[in-house]
Amino acid sequence: MVDTFHNFYRGKRVLVTGHTGFKGSWLSIWLHELGAEVIGLALEPTSEKDNYVLSGIGTMITDLRGDIRNGELLKEIFKTYQPDIVFHLAAQPLVRLSYEMPVETYETNVMGTLHVLEAIRATESVKVGVMITTDKCYENAEQLWGYRENEPMGGYDPYSSSKGCAEIAISSWRRSFFNPADYNMHGKAIASVRAGNVIGGGDWAKDRIIPDCIRALEADKTIDIRSPKSIRPWQHVLEPLGGYMLLAKKMWEAPTEYCEGWNFGPKLESVENVWGIAERVIKYYGKGELCDCSDPNSLHEAKLLMLDISKVYFRLGWQPRLDLEQTIQMTVEWYKRYNDEAVYDLCVEQINKYINE
Numbered sequence: 001m002v003d004t005f006h007n008f009y010r011g012k013r014v015l016v017t018g019h020t021g022f023k024g025s026w027l028s029i030w031l032h033e034l035g036a037e038v039i040g041l042a043l044e045p046t047s048e049k050d051n052y053v054l055s056g057i058g059t060m061i062t063d064l065r066g067d068i069r070n071g072e073l074l075k076e077i078f079k080t081y082q083p084d085i086v087f088h089l090a091a092q093p094l095v096r097l098s099y100e101m102p103v104e105t106y107e108t109n110v111m112g113t114l115h116v117l118e119a120i121r122a123t124e125s126v127k128v129g130v131m132i133t134t135d136k137c138y139e140n141a142e143q144l145w146g147y148r149e150n151e152p153m154g155g156y157d158p159y160s161s162s163k164g165c166a167e168i169a170i171s172s173w174r175r176s177f178f179n180p181a182d183y184n185m186h187g188k189a190i191a192s193v194r195a196g197n198v199i200g201g202g203d204w205a206k207d208r209i210i211p212d213c214i215r216a217l218e219a220d221k222t223i224d225i226r227s228p229k230s231i232r233p234w235q236h237v238l239e240p241l242g243g244y245m246l247l248a249k250k251m252w253e254a255p256t257e258y259c260e261g262w263n264f265g266p267k268l269e270s271v272e273n274v275w276g277i278a279e280r281v282i283k284y285y286g287k288g289e290l291c292d293c294s295d296p297n298s299l300h301e302a303k304l305l306m307l308d309i310s311k312v313y314f315r316l317g318w319q320p321r322l323d324l325e326q327t328i329q330m331t332v333e334w335y336k337r338y339n340d341e342a343v344y345d346l347c348v349e350q351i352n353k354y355i356n357e
Contacts, residue, residue, distance in 0.1 A: 001034070002355045003034055004242075004355055005034065005245060005249055006198065008034075008110075009036040011035060012037065012085060012228035013039065013085070014031050014037065014038050014039070014084065014209070015038075015041065015077075015085070015345065016028055016031070016038060016039070016041070016089060017086070017087070017090035018041075018042050018091060018231040019038070019040030019041065019058075019089075020040070020042040020043065020045040020058070020239065021042065021045075021089060021090070021093070022050070022202060023089055023132070023198060023240075023241065024042065024089045024090075025051040026051065026091070026200065026241055026347065027144050027245075028040055028061055029344065029348065030238075030245070030351055031245075032060055032118075033234060035277040037061075038062065039064065039076060039083060040058070040061050040062065040063050041064045041065075041090070042065065042090055043065065043066075043067060046204070046236070049204050050202060051202020054202065054343035055202070055347055056344055057344065058100065058261045058342075062253065064077060064299065068112035068113075069108060069112050069115065074115050074118075075119045075122050077119075078119040078122065078123040078126070079122075082123065082125040083123070083125060083126055084125060084128070084249055085126070085129075085252070086263050087131075087244060087248070088131045089132045090108070090112060091112070091163075092104065092105045092108045092109055093134075094159065094205060094206065094207070095136070095159045096206075097159075097206070098157055098160075098162070102158035105158050105159055105162050107248055109162035110166050113170065117131075117170065117190070117196060120179055120188060120190070121173075121186075124187070126188060127188060128188070128251045128252050129191070130187050130251075131170050131191070131193070132195075132244065134194055135147070135196050135263070135265065136156075136160035136163055137153050137157075137160065138151055138152070138164070138194075139151070139154070139155070139164070140154070140156070140160070143304075144304075144357045146233075146309070147245040147267075147305075147308060148263070148311070149194075149260065153165075155233060167261065171192075174259055178190045178259070179346075180255075183255055188255075189259050190198060191247060191259055191262060192260075192261045192262070193261070193262045194246055194261065195235065195243075195265065196232060196233030196235050196240075196264075196265040197233060197234050197235070198237045198239075199237065199328075199331050200237030200330070200334065201330075201333075201335060201338065202237050202338070202347075203237075204352070205206075209228070209274050210281065213281045214285075214290070214335045217287065222290070223278055223281075223282070223288055223291065224287065225274060225278055225290055225292055225293060225294070226274075226290050226295070227271065227274055227294060228278075228294055229273050229294075230274050230304070231271060231272065231273045231305070232273075233266050233270060233271050233306050233307055234271075235266040235270060235322075236322050236326075237325040238319050238351060238354040239327075239354075242321075243262075243264035243312060243316070243318050246303075247262060247316060247318075258315075262312055262316075263309050264309065265306070265308075265309045265320075266320050266324070266327070267320050268306075269323065270320070270323060271306055272324060275292075277328065280324070280325070280328040283331050285332050285335075288348070299302040311332065327356070330350060330353070330354070
């Protein structure tokens with residue numbers, strides 16, 4: 001694999017929370033290919049078709065089960081495995097599910113995040129912590145321009161507001177216990193990262209447009225579109241993951257310069273409504289029909305949300321590699337091939353393709 005990080009991750013102990021999830025499995029595969037000693041901590045995967053299961057990445061890394069709401073367990077795992085870098089992805093990630101289990105969503109997304117921060121604080125080996133939240137952490141007025149990192153946190157639904165709370169908590173812990181001005185005392189760099197709507201192979205979560213499309217297509221059913229006019233910034237899963245990994249490297253090398261919040265979003269032309277995304281899925285899959293099943297009485301979900309990525313461009317030198325067509329095409333390709341090919345090799349092939357774009 002082409003290593004754009006110049007051997008930085010080789011031999012480093014990297015702990016990934018939520019590695020059985022969609023983004024976590026892709027990150028674990030990429031880190032493993034770069035020679036990192038990956039320690040994964042997560043709940044059981046939700047489906048036998050998840051990228052984590054089909055890729056077999058769990059057999060190649062230190063594969064642990066645990067709930068991030070258990071702070072003592074986290075501290076024991078950190079003490080045992082002594083990670084150098086932590087990527088915290090474990091979360092309850094679904095808006096509609098957060099209406100059904102709001103308290104559990106908060107317990108996981110807010111208190112779970114604080115337990116991870118406390119485990120980092122108690123473990124001398126950890127030098128860098130990258131805390132993954134979401135673009136939905138912003139107080140969304142559904143404005144036409146993208147949100148910048150210094151704008152207010154908030155959220156209408158329990159999921160979005162829990163992530164806004166997590167961002168406020170991360171900022172508090174960073175200032176209180178990991179202040180860059182006191183780096184010589186604590187020796188840790190902490191940042192938070194926010195991405196747009198992330199898509200890619202191996203995601204089977206409920207109420208997400210790509211998994212909903214693929215399930216319908218595989219069953220030869222019409223694709224029901226719940227919120228056809230909702231506009232989102234769409235990006236392939238490898239885009240933000242590459243950004244997170246670049247940020248962690250820069251934090252390691254200059255630990256007092258990057259301890260803040262960062263947006264990793266697509267280019268403006270990759271902002272599209274849900275109906276347009278589904279139409280592209282059909283085009284690249286080669287079949288399918290759409291049905292507008294919008295319900296005026298449905299649970300509230302924001303109709304418009306965009307990120308401003310000027311800061312990562314100018315400060316980190318990061319920018320998206322894929323346009324919207326490439327993003328959808330690569331995603332659909334994974335779903336067309338996963339039944340007949342070795343999924344780990346397919347993922348590595350797509351990572352290499354992404355790097356070479």
